[in-house]
Amino acid sequence: MLLSKLTCDTNYRNISKIKIRQMIPCNELRLGNRVLVNGNLHKVSQINGTTIFTIDADESNGLAATEHKPEQLQPVPMTNEILKQCGFVFHDYFKFWQLKTTGNMSEIDIDRDFGVIDFMRRPILRNLLSLHQLQNVYFMLKGREMTLFTQNVVKV
DSSP: OOGGGOOOOTTSSSTTSOOOOSOOOGGGOOTTOEEEETTEEEEEEEEETTEEEEEETTSOTTSOOEEEOGGGEEEOBOOHHHHHHTTOEEETTTTEEEEEOSTTOEEEEEETTSOEEOTTSOEEEOOOOBHHHHHHHHHHHHSSOOOOSSSOOOOO
């Protein structure tokens, strides 16, 4: 099913269907963010004013970037599957997602409503709606880019 045809469940607990905004404002994007262009996964490679350049996230880095206006970009909606593909593990007992590092250390914890939580499970940030938001929050908290464990993070 194409991501652009999904609709919203208002309580965000049943994430079988997700609302997708029609465009991403330029000020929300950073280099390396993953976005959808015509249903295909792309990586932001350059931002020049209100023009965004992307490369296909599945192809090699040698490809030329394509130019887009913000209206042409759509966010990759946050789902359980996206978190799995980014390396998160769901803990059934505690009911939250965790991105582990070596040993028992956790990089970041996310609750079932896609809110970032601290070690006491208190909310730091509520309702991450898209992959680029998760990438940006991770960078703000850790000071480095989040490692995406698969080239093609989204199966469209």
